[in-house]
Amino acid sequence: MYSAAVRDHFANPRNTGSIEQPDGQARVDSPVHNDRVDLMIRVQDGRLAEIKYRVLGCVAAIASSSMTSVLATGLTLDEALALTPEQVAEALGGLPEGKLACSVLAPEALRLAIADYRARQP
Amino acid sequence: MCDRIYLDHSATTPLRPEALEAMLPYFADIAGNSSSLHADGQRAKQALDAARESVAEALGATPREILFTGGGTEGDNLAILGVTEALKQRGHHIITSAIEHPAVLRTCEWLETRGLEVTYLPVDADGIVDLATLRASLRPDTVLVSIMLANNEVGAVQPMAKIADLAHQHGVLVHTDAVQAMGKMPVNVDHLGVDLLTLTAHKFCGPKGCGALFVRKGTPLEPITYGGHQERSLRPGTQNIPGIVGLATALRLAINELPAQSTRLAALRDRLQATILTSIPHVKVNCAAPPRLPNILNVSFAEVDGEALLMALDMRGISVSTGSACAAGANEPSHVLEALGLAPEWLQGAIRISLGRTTTNEDIDDVLAALQQDVPRLRALATGA
Numbered sequence: 247m248y249s250a251a252v253r254d255h256f257a258n259p260r261n262t263g264s265i266e267q268p269d270g271q272a273r274v275d276s277p278v279h280n281d282r283v284d285l286m287i288r289v290q291d292g293r294l295a296e297i298k299y300r301v302l303g304c305v306a307a308i309a310s311s312s313m314t315s316v317l318a319t320g321l322t323l324d325e326a327l328a329l330t331p332e333q334v335a336e337a338l339g340g341l342p343e344g345k346l347a348c349s350v351l352a353p354e355a356l357r358l359a360i361a362d363y364r365a366r367q368p
Numbered sequence: 369m370c371d372r373i374y375l376d377h378s379a380t381t382p383l384r385p386e387a388l389e390a391m392l393p394y395f396a397d398i399a400g401n402s403s404s405l406h407a408d409g410q411r412a413k414q415a416l417d418a419a420r421e422s423v424a425e426a427l428g429a430t431p432r433e434i435l436f437t438g439g440g441t442e443g444d445n446l447a448i449l450g451v452t453e454a455l456k457q458r459g460h461h462i463i464t465s466a467i468e469h470p471a472v473l474r475t476c477e478w479l480e481t482r483g484l485e486v487t488y489l490p491v492d493a494d495g496i497v498d499l500a501t502l503r504a505s506l507r508p509d510t511v512l513v514s515i516m517l518a519n520n521e522v523g524a525v526q527p528m529a530k531i532a533d534l535a536h537q538h539g540v541l542v543h544t545d546a547v548q549a550m551g552k553m554p555v556n557v558d559h560l561g562v563d564l565l566t567l568t569a570h571k572f573c574g575p576k577g578c579g580a581l582f583v584r585k586g587t588p589l590e591p592i593t594y595g596g597h598q599e600r601s602l603r604p605g606t607q608n609i610p611g612i613v614g615l616a617t618a619l620r621l622a623i624n625e626l627p628a629q630s631t632r633l634a635a636l637r638d639r640l641q642a643t644i645l646t647s648i649p650h651v652k653v654n655c656a657a658p659p660r661l662p663n664i665l666n667v668s669f670a671e672v673d674g675e676a677l678l679m680a681l682d683m684r685g686i687s688v689s690t691g692s693a694c695a696a697g698a699n700e701p702s703h704v705l706e707a708l709g710l711a712p713e714w715l716q717g718a719i720r721i722s723l724g725r726t727t728t729n730e731d732i733d734d735v736l737a738a739l740q741q742d743v744p745r746l747r748a749l750a751t752g753a
């Protein structure tokens with residue numbers, strides 16, 4: 247039921263863990279389940295130099311967190327803000343019906359982490 | 369390890385070779401319709417009669433009390449819809465439990481849309497229906513109590529004889545879904561005191577798509593499909609002779625092996641449970657208190673998602689499940705675990721490991737080794753530790 251890319255990113259999630267002193271950070275909790283994504287960013291020259299996350303959730307939540315980090319690393323903040331759950335799902339070769347909600351968590355956490363970064367700027 | 373380790377016997381079981389062997393002649397060689405008068409038909413009829421006798425004997429029933437069906441879902445539907453229809457002049461209230469299989473729950477919900485009232489009895493933390501609540505729920509217009517004998521997700525076994533007794537004191541009929549119990553514990557319709565009982569072959573190493581409904585003599589029942597006179601016109605349609613032969617063969621063997629298998633499976637399950645509890649922290653066994661089926665272990669791991677754990681094990685060649693197979697992919701927490709009152713973190717991290725006659729000691733070792741690696745790995749992903 248899951249694509250090869252989803253299985254790959256689930257088995258070997260990229261960019262896992264946390265950043266010592268992140269420039270921005272946000273945590274998103276899923277209202278339905280106990281799921282959560284806690285995402286940290288390091289910003290350099292207006293670009294996302296590093297993204298790390300901790301994720302508790304299903305296969306789709308883990309794979310889409312991994313893919314979000316891969317797609318967004320190196321982007322400018324405005325480019326990263328434009329990243330949609332649909333793009334993440336597409337890069338994963340699609341997600342099963344009913345699992346699209348799980349792919350919202352990481353892009354949402356990224357958006358909030360960027361907002362957190364911007365709020366911290368003088 | 370090239371073969372997969374199948375630990376999802378509560379979802380379905382592999383067909384056992386003896387059942388397949390018994391079925392084979394009835395696909396091609398003995399091709400008659402059991403309703404036909406000629407010799408070909410009569411050979412099919414003989415097989416049908418013999419299977420009916422064998423299933424009746426296994427349950428402590430008489431052959432006329434056995435209807436062959438297309439499986440557990442159909443049996444549950446026929447029992448519930450058939451009794452409520454037959455008794456619609458008498459009342460419009462039925463009682464069931466919150467932890468039934470969807471085959472019962474969705475049927476009851478449909479009846480609610482047709483104006484019937486349904487009471488869904490709660491269960492305690494061990495998954496058991498409270499008799500005092502049942503007593504308080506019985507009304508003069510109650511026509512049926514339908515409560516499963518053993519639960520498919522956690523293995524909890526209900527005090528069916530007491531439930532039936534209580535219902536009968538109020539003149540109310542009793543149906544039980546014994547789909548998971550067959551071949552895992554003794555099932556005798558008189559000891560249980562039930563009026564209707566559903567079973568399905570594929571849970572005890574028989575073929576899929578074939579089941580039986582016990583209907584005690586004198587129980588009012590209307591058909592839910594219409595056609596020929598087969599199965600006393602209560603389940604019309606040409607019978608699935610190979611399936612029925614396979615069902616009867618598998619059931620007879622399962623019952624012969626029951627004492628040895630239930631002891632063996634309980635020992636394997638207990639070792640699995642004990643080792644998980646001692647080697648992995650923050651674990652909860654759901655419905656650990658007896659009485660429960662010997663072959664099901666439902667266990668929750670905090671800070672892990674059950675589906676993620678299922679997939680991690682799957683990638684190692686091990687099949688388990690989260691909740692019931694029907695709920696998988698539905699993206700909803702199990703209604704059974706919710707009814708037990710589990711906190712969200714335990715709901716999220718639950719998996720069901722269900723053993724069967726092909727399960728070996730090595731299978732248990734392998735799933736333990738896999739859990740000891742995958743649970744910490746997924747937890748590290750969640751906590752960053």
Ligand SMILES: Cc1ncc(COP(=O)(O)O)c(C=O)c1O
Pocket residue numbers: 378379438439440441442444469471516518519520545547548568569570577578579
């Ligand atoms: C308790 C219970 N009832 C009913 C069913 C449905 O049986 P079937 O798949 O034969 O329709 C199942 C399993 O699928 C079950 O576990």
Ligand code: FES
Pocket residue numbers: 276279281303304305306307345348699
């Ligand atoms: S994150 Fe809860 S089901 Fe996917």
